[in-house]
Amino acid sequence: xxxxWSDFPGMDTAIMAVSDxxxxxxxxxxxxxxxxxxxxxxxxxxxxxxxxLILASQFGNPDPKKIYPLAAAIEMLHTATLIHDxxxxxxxxxxxxxxxxxxxxxxxxxxxxxxxxxRCFLVAAEYTNPQNAVNLGKVISVICSMELNQDAxxxxxxxxxxxxxxxxxxKTALLFSLxxxxxxxxxxxxxxxxxxxxRIGYNIxxxxxxxxxxxxxxxxxxxxxxxxxxxxxxxxxxxxxxxALRQDKDGKLRELVRSELFPNSxxxxxxxxxxxxxxxxxxxxxAHRYTERALREIYKLPHGPAKENMERLAKRLLVRTY
Amino acid sequence: xxxxWSDFPGMDTAIMAVSDxxxxxxxxxxxxxxxxxxxxxxxxxxxxxxxxLILASQFGNPDPKKIYPLAAAIEMLHTATLIHDxxxxxxxxxxxxxxxxxxxxxxxxxxxxxxxxxRCFLVAAEYTNPQNAVNLGKVISVICSMELNQDAxxxxxxxxxxxxxxxxxxKTALLFSLxxxxxxxxxxxxxxxxxxxxRIGYNIxxxxxxxxxxxxxxxxxxxxxxxxxxxxxxxxxxxxxxxALRQDKDGKLRELVRSELFPNSxxxxxxxxxxxxxxxxxxxxxAHRYTERALREIYKLPHGPAKENMERLAKRLLVRTY
Numbered sequence: 236x237x238x239x240w241s242d243f244p245g246m247d248t249a250i251m252a253v254s255d256x257x258x259x260x261x262x263x264x265x266x267x268x269x270x271x272x273x274x275x276x277x278x279x280x281x282x283x284x285x286x287x288l289i290l291a292s293q294f295g296n297p298d299p300k301k302i303y304p305l306a307a308a309i310e311m312l313h314t315a316t317l318i319h320d321x322x323x324x325x326x327x328x329x330x331x332x333x334x335x336x337x338x339x340x341x342x343x344x345x346x347x348x349x350x351x352x353x354r355c356f357l358v359a360a361e362y363t364n365p366q367n368a369v370n371l372g373k374v375i376s377v378i379c380s381m382e383l384n385q386d387a388x389x390x391x392x393x394x395x396x397x398x399x400x401x402x403x404x405x406k407t408a409l410l411f412s413l414x415x416x417x418x419x420x421x422x423x424x425x426x427x428x429x430x431x432x433x434r435i436g437y438n439i440x441x442x443x444x445x446x447x448x449x450x451x452x453x454x455x456x457x458x459x460x461x462x463x464x465x466x467x468x469x470x471x472x473x474x475x476x477x478x479a480l481r482q483d484k485d486g487k488l489r490e491l492v493r494s495e496l497f498p499n500s501x502x503x504x505x506x507x508x509x510x511x512x513x514x515x516x517x518x519x520x521x522a523h524r525y526t527e528r529a530l531r532e533i534y535k536l537p538h539g540p541a542k543e544n545m546e547r548l549a550k551r552l553l554v555r556t557y
Numbered sequence: 558x559x560x561x562w563s564d565f566p567g568m569d570t571a572i573m574a575v576s577d578x579x580x581x582x583x584x585x586x587x588x589x590x591x592x593x594x595x596x597x598x599x600x601x602x603x604x605x606x607x608x609x610l611i612l613a614s615q616f617g618n619p620d621p622k623k624i625y626p627l628a629a630a631i632e633m634l635h636t637a638t639l640i641h642d643x644x645x646x647x648x649x650x651x652x653x654x655x656x657x658x659x660x661x662x663x664x665x666x667x668x669x670x671x672x673x674x675x676r677c678f679l680v681a682a683e684y685t686n687p688q689n690a691v692n693l694g695k696v697i698s699v700i701c702s703m704e705l706n707q708d709a710x711x712x713x714x715x716x717x718x719x720x721x722x723x724x725x726x727x728k729t730a731l732l733f734s735l736x737x738x739x740x741x742x743x744x745x746x747x748x749x750x751x752x753x754x755x756r757i758g759y760n761i762x763x764x765x766x767x768x769x770x771x772x773x774x775x776x777x778x779x780x781x782x783x784x785x786x787x788x789x790x791x792x793x794x795x796x797x798x799x800x801a802l803r804q805d806k807d808g809k810l811r812e813l814v815r816s817e818l819f820p821n822s823x824x825x826x827x828x829x830x831x832x833x834x835x836x837x838x839x840x841x842x843x844a845h846r847y848t849e850r851a852l853r854e855i856y857k858l859p860h861g862p863a864k865e866n867m868e869r870l871a872k873r874l875l876v877r878t879y
Binding site: 267268346358375380 | 680690694700702705
């Protein structure tokens with residue numbers, strides 16, 4: 236679990252404390268909830284959003300009694316959206332294990348997600364100032380709208396880079412930027428630094444999602460703990476394919492992904508052609524650009540271990556292979 | 558819409574204002590959300606929870622700028638749970654029209670529900686004191702746990718009155734009591750009256766749900782805008798059946814609902830036998846008891862139009878046929 240954070244000085248114990256808080260906050264007298272959620276949080280992801288919230292808080296005067304619960308809340312929110320996403324997308328796997336709805340059925344998976352959302356609200360209401368609670372509500376609304384757009388676009392792929400970037404703002408960057416904003420503002424960091432951290436979160440989030448979408452084309456299935464080509468099979472057109480289509484002079488790739496044919500397309504050929512047309516490199520250059528933007532802002536932060544960790548994080552996420 | 562409240566002096570315009578606020582608060586630049594939710598709120602239910610919140614607020618000094626948004630938030634929360642419930646139960650109809658997931662698919666229905674939850678939370682964060690926002694989070698958690706329990710019990714019917722009552726606390730009474738509590742406390746009603754209103758909400762909620770469950774046995778399908786026998790077909794054992802089973806000396810009814818046979822049972826025969834064994838009257842006496850408890854508390858409220866409306870409400874809900 237804390238694997239990802241293990242070489243970020245000081246972060247390992249903080250992330251552990253957040254995990255403990257999540258276990259407390261999601262405790263339920265209901266045995267089904269208890270079993271499902273403790274199973275889920277025993278196999279956590281990278282805990283990136285709570286980690287960023289904690290790093291951002293270190294530019295102020297963080298009170299762990301407040302910051303850890305908020306970090307837990309943002310991970311609970313993220314997990315709730317994953318559970319609902321997996322129901323919606325009918326995905327069999329999450330982090331290499333059966334998705335919640337596979338083990339418990341779709342009905343209960345919807346309710347587990349709602350339960351987590353409610354616990355996230357509860358913690359947020361208890362620990363943040365009202366404005367941050369309002370921001371949280373807004374971010375969840377936007378995440379839902381974006382998912383709805385994504386669903387509407389399925390199999391009617393837009394090949395506009397602008398629209399793709401807009402979508403991943405809602406899907407990922409907003410929550411990363413909220414994590415940084417909440418961490419910094421609740422620790423009463425100076426306004427200018429809080430605003431800078433918000434932009435850092437945003438840019439790291441954009442780069443993170445682009446890399447995620449690239450890994451769906453290039454990843455190692457063992458490391459990723461999921462099959463590659465997931466997105467394309469689900470009818471989602473992401474940046475590597477969009478970039479490749481721009482180099483598709485003879486229209487061969489376009490023909491392959493033609494919306495009518497899409498559900499029965501030759502996925503492996505689409506993956507290979509996207510790679511051949513340089514879609515991966517082109518997408519990667521976008522991720523680099525966002526990471527550079529994040530780094531430029533990070534370099535202006537006050538010196539100290541938090542700054543070093545933030546820099547390490549931005550760079551690590553760019554070269555990750557899982 | 559306002560039909561239900563039309564002969565409650567002063568309430569019609571208040572409910573209208575809440576409806577308007579709901580339209581504002583659920584407005585979205587996303588055309589799918591816009592269409593689905595405006596369709597949904599054009600066919601609202603009785604607006605009982607916002608109505609109770611408003612009535613309760615009238616025992617303090619209500620500021621409509623705050624109370625109407627909160628009343629809207631509680632209806633949005635209720636609607637979110639209905640949308641998710643209909644996905645979970647695969648119910649084709651809601652208020653006589655196709656359920657959201659029928660028109661938009663289950664994926665989008667899950668997201669619409671999440672979107673509404675987030676808007677509810679946003680409004681709550683903006684307008685309530687933090688303690689009421691925490692209470693809201695708690696109530697949502699409990700509602701989810703109760704639904705999960707209900708799902709787990711499906712086709713393994715418990716025939717314990719105590720467990721049934723416990724379930725409907727989570728399913729209905731808590732949200733009614735929260736509505737009263739939030740209305741009264743946000744309008745700064747005296748603590749004793751706030752507490753009394755909370756109990757009134759609780760007891761009205763219990764009676765309301767029992768009557769709901771009775772109407773599933775006795776209702777007129779045109780008035781109800783749904784088929785009777787819905788619960789039993791979904792494997793849910795409610796109070797009329799539980800009461801009837803207690804009079805089932807020869808075990809005939811028990812045999813009919815035996816868990817193994819349940820999914821293929823003769824529903825009409827179960828309905829008829831439940832009625833014959835006096836299950837309806839027995840259940841109705843529970844609803845009477847909760848209504849009487851509510852009325853005893855209502856009689857102790859300060860005199861005025863709000864008290865009269867609350868009394869009218871408790872009595873009306875007991876004799877409703879839809």
